[in-house]
Amino acid sequence: xxxxxxxxxxxxxxxxxxxxxxxxxxxxxxxxxxxxxxxxxxxxxxxxxxxxxxxxxxxxxxxxxxxxxxxxxxxxxxxxxxxxxxxxxxxxxxxxxxxxxxxxxxxxxxxxxxxxxxxxxxxxxxxxxxxxxxxxxxxxxxxxxxxxxxxxxxxxxxxxxxxxxxxxxxxxxxxxxxxxxxxxxxxxxxxxxxxxxxxxxxxxxxxxxxxxxxxxxxxxxxxxxxxxxxxxxxxxxxxxxxxxxxxxxxxxxxxxxxxxxxxxxxxxxxxxxxxxx
Amino acid sequence: xxxxxxxxxxxxxxxxxxxxxxxxxxxxxxxxxxxxxxxxxxxxxxxxxxxxxxxxxxxxxxxxxxxxxxxxxxxxxxxxxxxxxxxxxxxxxxxxxxxxxxxxxxxxxxxxxxxxxxxxxxxxxxxxxxxxxxxxxxxxxxxxxxxxxxxxxxxxxxxxxxxxxxxxxxxxxxxxxxxxxxxxxxxxxxxxxxxxxxxxxxxxxxxxxxxxxxxxxxxxxxxxxxxxxxxxxxxxxxxxxxxxxxxxxxxxxxxxxxxxxxxxxxxxxxxxxxxxxxxxxxxxxxxxxxxxxxxxx
Numbered sequence: 001x002x003x004x005x006x007x008x009x010x011x012x013x014x015x016x017x018x019x020x021x022x023x024x025x026x027x028x029x030x031x032x033x034x035x036x037x038x039x040x041x042x043x044x045x046x047x048x049x050x051x052x053x054x055x056x057x058x059x060x061x062x063x064x065x066x067x068x069x070x071x072x073x074x075x076x077x078x079x080x081x082x083x084x085x086x087x088x089x090x091x092x093x094x095x096x097x098x099x100x101x102x103x104x105x106x107x108x109x110x111x112x113x114x115x116x117x118x119x120x121x122x123x124x125x126x127x128x129x130x131x132x133x134x135x136x137x138x139x140x141x142x143x144x145x146x147x148x149x150x151x152x153x154x155x156x157x158x159x160x161x162x163x164x165x166x167x168x169x170x171x172x173x174x175x176x177x178x179x180x181x182x183x184x185x186x187x188x189x190x191x192x193x194x195x196x197x198x199x200x201x202x203x204x205x206x207x208x209x210x211x212x213x214x215x216x217x218x219x220x221x222x223x224x225x226x227x228x229x230x231x232x233x234x235x236x237x238x239x240x241x242x243x244x245x246x247x248x249x250x251x252x253x254x255x256x257x258x259x260x261x262x263x264x265x266x267x268x269x270x271x272x273x274x275x276x277x
Numbered sequence: 278x279x280x281x282x283x284x285x286x287x288x289x290x291x292x293x294x295x296x297x298x299x300x301x302x303x304x305x306x307x308x309x310x311x312x313x314x315x316x317x318x319x320x321x322x323x324x325x326x327x328x329x330x331x332x333x334x335x336x337x338x339x340x341x342x343x344x345x346x347x348x349x350x351x352x353x354x355x356x357x358x359x360x361x362x363x364x365x366x367x368x369x370x371x372x373x374x375x376x377x378x379x380x381x382x383x384x385x386x387x388x389x390x391x392x393x394x395x396x397x398x399x400x401x402x403x404x405x406x407x408x409x410x411x412x413x414x415x416x417x418x419x420x421x422x423x424x425x426x427x428x429x430x431x432x433x434x435x436x437x438x439x440x441x442x443x444x445x446x447x448x449x450x451x452x453x454x455x456x457x458x459x460x461x462x463x464x465x466x467x468x469x470x471x472x473x474x475x476x477x478x479x480x481x482x483x484x485x486x487x488x489x490x491x492x493x494x495x496x497x498x499x500x501x502x503x504x505x506x507x508x509x510x511x512x513x514x515x516x517x518x519x520x521x522x523x524x525x526x527x528x529x530x531x532x533x534x535x536x537x538x539x540x541x542x543x544x545x546x547x548x549x550x551x552x553x554x555x556x557x558x559x560x561x562x563x564x565x566x567x568x569x570x571x572x573x574x
Contacts, residue, residue: 001387001388001465001466001467001468001469001470001473002470003387003388003389003390004388004389004390005389005390005391006389006391010483011389014381014384014385015385015389015391017381018378018381018382018385018397019393019397021378021382022382022397022400022401022454023400025447025450025451025454026400026401026403026404026451026454027400028419029412029415029416029418029419029451030403030407030415032415032418032419033411033414033415033418036418075321075324078317078320078321078324079321079322079324079325081317081321082317082318082321082322083321086314086317086318088318094322094325097325097329097330098325098329100329100333101328101329102505102508102509103508103509103512103555103558103559103562104329104332104333104512104555104558105511105512105513105514105532105535105551105554106512106514107512107514107532107535107536107539107551108332108336108512108535108551108554108555109332110536110539111336111535111539111544111547111548111551112332112335112336112339114539114544115335115336115339115544115548116335118544122335142328143327143328143332146324146328146329175313200405200406203408204407204408204409204410204411204515205408206408206409206410206514206515207514207515207518207532207536210536211536211539224408224410224411224515227410227411227414228410228518228519231414231417231519236418239414240414240418243408243410243411243414243415246408246411247406247407247408247411250406250407250408251403251406251407253406254402254405254406258402
């Protein structure tokens with residue numbers, strides 16, 4: 001559809017309605033929290049967010065995000081590869097399952113891990129802390145962010161087609177060499193894109209980590225869990241400050257994603273343009 | 278490198294099936310590679326199973342293992358029924374509003390050039406970037422009874438926003454806003470301007486054009502977006518846990534109820550309600566998928 005300038009009064013009316021809606025729903029709350037964090041001055045804000053427990057909470061969050069990102073990058077690539085390149089029965093059903101974690105509530109993921117690894121759980125091993133500890137939280141974040149890498153990589157891999165790989169393979173290149181030199185460079189942007197989405201989602205994860213981790217201060221408290229506790233303690237500057245930092249990190253990540261996406265699109269049009277010449 | 282190889286290959290061997298006679302190319306990889314393939318497949322499918330199928334299986338077993346009557350007892354406790362009901366109707370109302378406003382936003386973004394469009398685009402994307410808990414914090418800050426806006430509604434109109442359905446719907450709207458917009462936008466982009474303008478110039482009103490040309494084209498995307506919003510909203514926790522509060526029989530949502538039951542150590546009750554929520558979400562997804570497929574068949 002072509003983009004046009006609005007002509008009729010109804011066009012201006014509709015644009016106005018949408019603008020007011022977006023500003024009221026998203027803009028004003030965002031401005032409010034920035035205002036709330038700065039309410040008692042920048043010094044108070046800096047004091048609040050550099051408290052040891054806040055720093056520890058952010059360390060836990062980043063650790064979980066990096067761990068889940070690294071794991072899902074490798075496993076997601078492998079899953080995408082098998083779901084696109086291999087042929088076997090039931091493949092379509094499994095492809096439909098990739099998106100399922102988007103529909104499963106994170107709280108339910110947390111509950112599942114408590115059922116399995118919690119006190120008196122089905123697989124709880126004495127002296128091996130999984131529930132109410134970082135390993136359980138890591139598993140939770142990995143499950144919640146599982147789809148991102150796989151679903152970014154799958155369409156790119158499908159569009160790439162197996163011809164180049166088969167060509168390289170028949171010319172005597174080893175499987176690993178073929179993958180590393182032919183496939184991986186093509187997937188680089190999709191992988192980074194999936195990784196950034198995973199990271200952004202992991203930073204903000206709350207439901208699964210509070211259930212599995214049990215919100216133990218100084219141990220399993222992530223940034224989101226800290227915000228939740230700080231609100232309860234009426235430590236509003238700390239809560240709003242940590243919330244802004246967390247949201248800011250995600251917005252920066254999203255911008256990186258956008259830039260990558262634009263690069264991917266421009267590259268796509270460049271290659272298709274070259275093909276049509 | 279890649280293009281060199283593919284060019285070299287294209288000159289001798291065209292496609293997978295079109296291998297030139299006389300060339301000796303191994304049709305099947307050697308047995309060691311065969312094991313490698315199976316190993317890869319096993320690892321990848323284990324990962325998928327561990328992240329999706331096994332959790333679904335575990336929650337179902339935990340909810341149903343003490344028998345159907347215990348399951349029914351668990352999910353028919355007054356607080357559980359109220360929580361599921363509240364989750365369903367707030368998510369449903371949000372989905373209706375979000376579908377209309379999301380489609381309108383997508384339409385404006387695709388169709389018109391106007392100042393501030395970049396800003397509108399950024400606002401639409403912002404809820405994706407903001408952790409849902411932070412979204413909840415924002416609304417509490419804005420709508421709490423001590424704030425100007427919350428006080429105004431409470432004293433002037435007698436409407437409580439926070440710890441009540443209006444706040445819940447707002448929080449769900451916030452986190453779901455991009456879902457419909459970003460699914461409908463590509464469908465609108467593909468829409469043929471000529472077709473639309475033809476309908477319009479042939480005397481069809483704007484509304485007629487929308488109903489007969491635009492709506493049928495974006496219908497599948499609209500349904501997908503609406504369904505995604507609804508399913509996500511049913512399980513949403515971070516945004517609603519502070520906004521809704523945790524008052525059983527009043528503002529407690531199903532996800533918050535599950536959280537409370539896990540904390541209280543009643544895993545049977547938590548699993549029971551989880552099973553109901555998952556069943557509704559998946560059944561709805563499959564039903565819409567099936568109906569759409571039948572329409573196109």
